[in-house]
Amino acid sequence: MILIKDFIFRNWKELLIVVLFSVFYIKGKMDYASLYKMHVETTNQYENRIEKLNVAHKEQLEKKDEAIKQYIQRVETIRNEFDTRKEKIKTERETKKEEIHRILIEKPEELIKDIENKFGFKYVE
Amino acid sequence: MLNKMVLLIVLLIPSLAYADNGNFTYMIEMQTAPFKGTLFDDEATAHLLTLPDYYNLQCDLEMDYQADLLTEKHNFKIKDLTAQVEFLEKEKITIVEQKDSRIEILELELKKKNKNDKPWIFAAGTALGIGLTIGIIKSLETINEN
Numbered sequence: 001m002i003l004i005k006d007f008i009f010r011n012w013k014e015l016l017i018v019v020l021f022s023v024f025y026i027k028g029k030m031d032y033a034s035l036y037k038m039h040v041e042t043t044n045q046y047e048n049r050i051e052k053l054n055v056a057h058k059e060q061l062e063k064k065d066e067a068i069k070q071y072i073q074r075v076e077t078i079r080n081e082f083d084t085r086k087e088k089i090k091t092e093r094e095t096k097k098e099e100i101h102r103i104l105i106e107k108p109e110e111l112i113k114d115i116e117n118k119f120g121f122k123y124v125e
Numbered sequence: 126m127l128n129k130m131v132l133l134i135v136l137l138i139p140s141l142a143y144a145d146n147g148n149f150t151y152m153i154e155m156q157t158a159p160f161k162g163t164l165f166d167d168e169a170t171a172h173l174l175t176l177p178d179y180y181n182l183q184c185d186l187e188m189d190y191q192a193d194l195l196t197e198k199h200n201f202k203i204k205d206l207t208a209q210v211e212f213l214e215k216e217k218i219t220i221v222e223q224k225d226s227r228i229e230i231l232e233l234e235l236k237k238k239n240k241n242d243k244p245w246i247f248a249a250g251t252a253l254g255i256g257l258t259i260g261i262i263k264s265l266e267t268i269n270e271n
Contacts, residue, residue, distance in 0.1 A: 012260055034234065041230055045223050056215040060208045067204035074197045082190045089182045093175050100171035108151050111174070118177055121149045124159050 008015060103110050112123045152164055165173065 009263070016260075034237070038230060038234060042227065045226055049219050049223050052219045053216060056212050056219075060212040063208035063211075064205055067201050067208070070204075071197055071201040074200075075194065078190065078193045078197065082186065085186050086183075089179065089186065092182075093179045096175045096178070097168075097171040100174050101167050104167040104170060111170075115149065115174065118174065124148050124150050 100111065115121055116123060148160065148162065150158060150162070152158055158164075
């Protein structure tokens with residue numbers, strides 16, 4: 001114990017310098033650790049944000065693709081419907097024409113009113 | 126000469142049509158007509174008679190078709206824009222969350238830095254001062270003894 005005390009009394013300047021440097025070193029290390037921790041947390045946050053944005057963007061693209069698919073399907077259906085109805089109208093017209101043709105041969109006077117109403121022509125004997 | 130005749134026919138036909146919507150009659154072979162006119166055969170007459178209804182139906186069909194196409198186009202646009210809005214909403218939420226988290230970390234760090242440790246610093250300073258004074262005195266004593 002006395003030896004240690006003597007040693008301290010003899011080398012107190014050197015010891016003081018060592019203690020002070022140790023304090024500065026520990027403080028510096030603590031500050032660096034704190035800054036590094038913040039940096040790591042910030043990086044993690046950005047990575048997390050990028051990941052979330054990637055997921056959201058993927059979802060958006062999937063929804064858009066789904067919408068495009070539905071649109072194409074719907075347009076196809078509408079076109080088919082249009083073609084079918086067009087064909088039906090043509091067929092109906094052909095039937096009507098045949099009927100008129102028959103009336104014109106059998107009883108043409110039945111069409112007088114029809115023609116007068118449709119075109120505003122006046123029938124002359 | 127032929128050109129003049131065609132021109133005359135073209136000019137006369139509309140004037141008759143617009144004046145009284147015209148006249149018509151049925152004619153058989155060798156029958157004389159009560160006026161100069163156009164004779165349609167049965168096929169042509171049937172064609173003409175079915176024309177108004179046919180045009181009406183076709184017009185309705187075309188309108189329905191175009192309206193359906195436009196509706197689908199706008200539905201698609203709405204879906205696309207809704208997806209975009211959802212994405213932007215999520216982006217906004219992510220940004221806000223990140224900023225909140227960052228503010229929390231900085232506040233925590235600031236709290237650590239602004240800890241009320243002035244008494245400790247004062248005590249450490251005093252102790253260091255006393256220690257240094259004693260040290261200086263002791264060293265002076267040692268020098269004087271030597």
